[in-house]
Each structure stands twice: as C-alpha cells, then as structure tokens.
Amino acid sequence: MVSFHAREVAERLDYSSLIDALEEGFRGDINIPSRHHHVLPAVGKRDATMLLMPAWNSNFVGLKTVVVEPENTKRGLPAVQANYQLMDRETGKLLAYIDGAELTARRTASASALASRYLSRPDARCLAMVGTGVLAPHLIRAHATQRTIDEVVIWGRDIDKAQQVVEKMMGSAYTVRAEAVLEKAVGSADIISCATLTTVPLIAGNWITPGQHLDLVGAFTPEMREVDDKVISVAEVYIDTEDVKHSVGEIKDPLECGIIGEEHILGTLADLAAGRVDRPRSSSSAVTLFKSAGTALEDLIAASLVYSRA
Structure with missing residues (x-):
C-alpha cells in the first residue's frame, strides 16, 4: 500500500x-x-x-x-x-x-473545465471567479486550459481574501484582479465560475448577458444555491449527473415550483462526453449553465x- x-x-x-x-x-x-x-x-x-x-x-x-x-x-x-x-x-x-x-479540488475543477470545453464560447476571454476558497485557484487554472483566458476577475465577500487569491495567481499568463462589486464582476465575464457555500442566491438573472457560460460548483444540498430562478430559466442547463435534479436547491427548487420542466435540463456531462448532444451551445448568444455537485x-x-x- x-x-x-x-x-x-x-x-x-x-x-x-x-x-x-x-x-x-x-x-x-x-x-x-x-x-x-x-x-x-x-x-x-x-x-x-x-x-x-x-x-x-x-x-x-x-x-x-x-x-x-x-x-x-x-x-x-x-x-x-x-x-x-x-x-x-x-x-x-x-x-x-x-x-x-x-x-477533490483538482477533479472538481477539471470536470468544470471539461463542461466548458463543450459549453463556453470558443472566443471566451474573461473569467469571473465567484468565491475565494481552496477551489478558486484550481478552477481558474483548469478553465484556462480550455479557453484563451486573458483576464480573471475575482469576487469574494471579503475583498482582502479576493486579493489573496490574486496574489496566489501572480505570474499567470493572464491578468488577475479583485472586484468588490459582484454585479460588475459578473457583467464583465464570458465565463462565470462559482464556488461558494451560500444558501442565498448570489447571482441575479438580470445581470446575465447573452453568450455567457455559468459554471456552478458550490451548492450540493437542497438548501444551497448560488443563482436565482431567472438565471436557471434563461440558460441552456446541463448537469453532471441526474442526481442533481433532486439533490441541489438551484435545480430542485425551480423544477418543483414549475418554473422549469424536466425538458429544460438538456443533458449530463456523460451525454456531452459521449456526443449524445448535437449542439451543446445552440448559438453564440445563448447562455449556457453547468451545475455540478460532484460524482464518485x-x-x-x-x-x-x-x-x-x-
């Protein structure tokens, strides 16, 4: 051993x-x-x-x-x-x-980056990192292997912690800066990666602009969610496994309330990897969303x- x-x-x-x-x-x-x-x-x-x-x-x-x-x-x-x-x-x-x-950190970030391979725009350049925990540097680096990222914007509830992540990322091939206003961080990004433990949605649907890709990592229980119902309703939604429909608040809640139907969930990461989805991103202006809760x-x-x- x-x-x-x-x-x-x-x-x-x-x-x-x-x-x-x-x-x-x-x-x-x-x-x-x-x-x-x-x-x-x-x-x-x-x-x-x-x-x-x-x-x-x-x-x-x-x-x-x-x-x-x-x-x-x-x-x-x-x-x-x-x-x-x-x-x-x-x-x-x-x-x-x-x-x-x-x-866990490396496989989580890599699964998000794999989804981005199929779902984010090929010309995506700016990444917003929402959250300043252990996963943040991993998600940034993994996403940067799939798209030519030239700017990373980091937001956290504590701006000092966001700046600490900036310092960890110094010397990268892209510019990295902290942003105190979440709406500004979201609005500037082509890819938005979220890794928080919040139970109250942080990102509002009226902040989202055409062509963005959202990577939601943090929520893993029925009580947790990082985005509101409008984000889910406007996006082309993919999940890592079928379990997410019943186990994670930001998918479970809008399904149970009738805001979206089962058909709104377009596939799993296995469907994307196996080529079972003809056009994972329907257009360059579509908003795509990948929700992961992690899988063994x-x-x-x-x-x-x-x-x-x-």
Whole structure:
C-alpha cells in the first residue's frame, strides 16, 4: 500500500491530463451507487455534512470520505476535508491512500473545465471567479486550459481574501484582479465560475448577458444555491449527473415550483462526453449553465491516474 500526500497528488494530476481522462471516464462503464449524505448537526452555527462516495470499475474500487465544515473558514482551514481509499477490484486489497482534499479540488475543477470545453464560447476571454476558497485557484487554472483566458476577475465577500487569491495567481499568463462589486464582476465575464457555500442566491438573472457560460460548483444540498430562478430559466442547463435534479436547491427548487420542466435540463456531462448532444451551445448568444455537485466517477478516475503515475 502506498500513500499520496497533497503535493504528490498535485504533481501527478495536471489539469489537461485529468480533463482528458475524465472525458474518457464519462464515456466508459463505471458503477456509481448513490452517495451517502449525512448531516452533522451543530448548535449555534451551520451544520456540517459527511459524504461517503463509492465507485468501481473492472480494475479498481474506490471510496471517498468527505466532511464539509462551513465553520472551517473561521479557523483558517479548508471547508472540505477528505480522504480516498483505492482498492484492487479482484482482491479488495488496499492499494493506495490518497489525500482527498487535493484530489477533490483538482477533479472538481477539471470536470468544470471539461463542461466548458463543450459549453463556453470558443472566443471566451474573461473569467469571473465567484468565491475565494481552496477551489478558486484550481478552477481558474483548469478553465484556462480550455479557453484563451486573458483576464480573471475575482469576487469574494471579503475583498482582502479576493486579493489573496490574486496574489496566489501572480505570474499567470493572464491578468488577475479583485472586484468588490459582484454585479460588475459578473457583467464583465464570458465565463462565470462559482464556488461558494451560500444558501442565498448570489447571482441575479438580470445581470446575465447573452453568450455567457455559468459554471456552478458550490451548492450540493437542497438548501444551497448560488443563482436565482431567472438565471436557471434563461440558460441552456446541463448537469453532471441526474442526481442533481433532486439533490441541489438551484435545480430542485425551480423544477418543483414549475418554473422549469424536466425538458429544460438538456443533458449530463456523460451525454456531452459521449456526443449524445448535437449542439451543446445552440448559438453564440445563448447562455449556457453547468451545475455540478460532484460524482464518485470523477474521484475514481483521478485516483486511478494518481496511482498509475506512481
């Protein structure tokens, strides 16, 4: 059995290779049972969440254990804490123990970038990053592998934290700046990537302009959402898996309220990867939206790639 710490995971999971591996994975045959979702109640603060995410294929069995603790931001710790176990499919032998936080960050960002490969305009140049957590630099770098990004605008509730992300990104091939007004950040962008833990929509539909692509990463429970109903109703919507329709507020709520119908969800990331959608973006002026909540398929593909490069 081998262990891969965060630095070793990062060295083995460059975004371009992982994006291509995920594309192949979404076309393949991987068993993904429903993930276990447990609320860890807290008194006087937001509840934490524990997720158990299994998956297997003909070669490997994988299991990720995740705890999402919103209060960690006040402690100077990442909100997402995770570990991953990779096992041999035939024997069940434990092959590798992998840092789950780095694995999750890179596979999440790479899945978003894969969706952008199909959905964002090929001439997209400006990326707005909404959120200043651990995922922000990963999402920026992954998106930049798919489009010729020349400007990145970062917004966070705390402008100082947004500036800290700017400093982390110094030396990139694109200009990076912090923006204090969210509406301005959104309005200037071709691609809007959101990675927050908000339960109240941050982005309003009347801010959206023709041709934009929205990448929504943060929400993963029925109570969470990053955009309002109007954003969902005007966009051509794609999701990472069918589970999102019932498990994430920004899709679940408008479906249940009749604001959109099932036909408004045009496909999954597997549909896009397999070429089952003829025209993922109907026109250059269309607004496209990809909502992900994460899937164990992505973890297994990423973990397999780490292990194969040992």
